[in-house]
Amino acid sequence: MKKIDKNSPIPKYYQLREILREMIENEELKPGEIISGEMELCKFHGISRMTVRKAIQDLVNEGMLYREQGKGTFVSYPKQKKNISQLLSFTEEMKSKGYNVTNRLLYFNKEIPEKKISKIFHMKKGEMIYVIKRIRFAGKEPIALEISYLPEKNFPNLSREESEKNSLYYLFENKYGIKLKYGTQTVEPVILTPYEADLFNVNENMLGLLFKRTTYSDDDTIVEYTKSIYRCDIYKYEAILKRKL
Amino acid sequence: MKKIDKNSPIPKYYQLREILREMIENEELKPGEIISGEMELCKFHGISRMTVRKAIQDLVNEGMLYREQGKGTFVSYPKQKKNISQLLSFTEEMKSKGYNVTNRLLYFNKEIPEKKISKIFHMKKGEMIYVIKRIRFAGKEPIALEISYLPEKNFPNLSREESEKNSLYYLFENKYGIKLKYGTQTVEPVILTPYEADLFNVNENMLGLLFKRTTYSDDDTIVEYTKSIYRCDIYKYEAILKRKL
DNA sequence: AAGTGGTCTAGACCACGGA
């Protein structure tokens, strides 16, 4: 096991958490396997028990580990390890499932928002919005058609190229320094329009799922509103739900 | 504010957490409002800071509170307070939205499972399964049609009456002492059959959402498998997604 | 009896935000 760096400005519990996370993801620690006891980790890294517990507790909350009193701490089985309804971008979600993500940009424009959109963002008159329409591929298969709305004031000089190449979440968090906090999402069934069916190369009258997502940043402002239509013959929407405390 | 009982066998952090939770639910603490600082709570209850932090941290993880460094700890707005993808029964979910829940039992039988079902539960030959079909109402509106499968061995002597009156989750946790841990759920769009449309009093060819849920107990055995068809003209499926750590 | 995780104490120093 890697050792934590005591001189690093990165918190010790954070370092230990990421070391453990990496070991689980690399299967150095296998599902169902017991991990070192708390005292052992204390001695090995030369840190106190509360710090070790904080690292472990974080991973338990995420669903990567589970604890049994008197027995020990164990690695969760894959089913439970997956996103307990984490806010993930399309790119992140598909990568976590092992797909390579590409996009085809259909539309990119800075425009005056429709009423419905300006209401969602609480926009003032004269403020503009970016509208980005993309087909999203996992491997070679088109999976979803997405329309994203981004207020101009949050994204000065957003370029066509950036929005095509990168995950928007990547841009938010890296180029624009926006910390994402949470999102709300609704799901509705729809019948694919001939246009959509054609984009997906499926028969007309196929069904799809329409997701509407609003994403909020750390300071509770709305960063993005996205409507996505997913085909449901090859994409399955799955959620993992945890029982209350 | 209530004081914690130092002589109680209930952990102090647990008592404090439930006191705070109650104050938030009763709106003694309102959304956006700041709560007492950590030191203040320490002195008031005569407990140490780590204990106070544990109580607060639990509520932050649930989404009831949020913290801002240097400022304080605040009550979340309702949107964020709601189920961060918690595993809730139909009854619990609808009650949390303020509806009164009733059921109409359409079918109740102990039978030999279909192959598909016996595979899901890893059942041996000869084991039987309860099949329960119910229409579920929120107020006076029929919202969903549910078929639940429960292995007989986990639920000896389950009666028709029980399954009609109670939430199944209530039976699991109270009558049968089964601790629910988590569930996995998939969502698919469907076209309502004439039979379903009739039950819901809607036009034919309306769309609906099909949820398939598998619920697991503390010891990772499968407690229940349920297929639910929700009408989507009045029911909206909404999820709240938290960004990773 | 030894080892595990669960709870708890009483301190400490730090980074951040607001007056």
Add this chain to the structure above:
DNA sequence: CCGTGGTCTAGACCACTTC
């Protein structure tokens, strides 16, 4: 500057599981 939360230490006792 002071109060906030964020991190961290070095102990302690307990309940539970395994041997």
